Amino acid sequence: MTETDSRLRVFCQAPIEDDPEATCGLSYMAAEQIRAAQPAQQPTDYGSALLHARDRMVATNQWTASQFMGRRWAIGCVALEITQRCNLDCTACYLSENSELVRDLPLDEVFRRIEMIFAHYGPNTDVQVTGGDPTLRKRTELVEIVRRIRQKGMRPSLVTNGIRAKRDLLDELSQAGLVDVVFHVDMTQGRKGFDSEAALNVIRQEYIERARGLRLSVMFNTTVFEGNFEEVPDIVAFSVRNADVVRFASFQLQADTGRGSLGKRDARLTVSLLKNQIAAGADTSLSFDTAHIGHSHCNRYAMGLVVNGRVYDALDDRSLFNRVLQQTAHLQFDRQSRSAAVMALAKGVLGSPSLTATAAAWLARKIWIAKMDLLLARCRVNKLSFFIHDFMDVCRLEPDRVAACAFSAMTATGPICMCLHNAKRDAFILEPVRTGGPNGGRYWNPVSGKITERPERITLSEDLRRKPAWRGPRTPA
């Protein structure tokens, strides 16, 4: 065990006494429970991972005919934090006050964690290469990390604020096997000279141009808070206008976790109202309740088909969706190639004549409704997905949601629910890391970077703990 000051291990120390929701049948994890929670133990092999995910869904009453977890996925995705440093200082940042003190994990340790992700979840697992901002890591190392994930048969994504993700880097990463690039752009980042989400579209557009034509699936992440809630429809409309490149628009509601200064979100910011805002931006109703990813209070997913700039709801027939999911659960779709993904889906559906007939009837209805737009767009159709992720506040962790979590963070000893990870981030990032060495018994100190025979006690003075986010040179984009 680490000798790190135990006060640093769990951010939420206070019992929840004044929370009105605590009287509405919800109970939250106590600080002791958070402290005691540990990463998952490594299974004997990943073969049982899907079954294990299914068991978690059953145990938390989330197992439905439209549930992806345990059917197609053993996990939604795993975050691999390769640095704790960042070149922005977001007001909703999930990192810890101590993050900037922590050195980048040694490359061998990152590789070991990649092996662990594979051992837990197997091939085709989506691995988010993240941080901090992963582009602050040495470029050659970042490329090798992406390459290693792909060589293991998993799917790497780069999650970045984009400042350093220039075209040549994206190109190199794409060649190393990167599947997705996820740009985080929003008003919580305090980018100088940008006072609205509409103004930030200049940056979003530049990022799109950097990725255009590369074999990458492009996604945008937005943290939704009081200051940009009204602008969500405009952000959605921007994604619709750029649906030839943008595949995924993801919205995270502000959560009270980490070093961010925003704190608890405004009561107006609910998943339900956010769904309305997204639908307003798409200018159509969207079926956010058809697909089911992990816990229904955590994730909401909708899919639109964009034709001639107009969005058509792709998940409006739940029974058809359930049958397609059932029939194609074993398939993996190539996010880098629309045609390959469509072909794989079509092949899967064609395996069942009755499903083929139902799907053909649905498609015919859609084609009829969209006929004018199809004509004007010369039959060009783009898929655009919308995702809502509702992270939990550090002091309001619901045990059921943690148990059904679809988003893990990889630690030195195994994966753990990201909300739980954020609630005790220091316990993981300040832990001395056991390294190789002759007997496998040496320890890397994450603050000093020294390697010693025994784990060193990590002490943090008050001024060190308040060290601000990385202040390197900033560029407008």
Ligand code: SF4
């Ligand atoms: S990280 Fe938190 S909000 Fe996201 S799926 Fe896991 S428990 Fe739910």
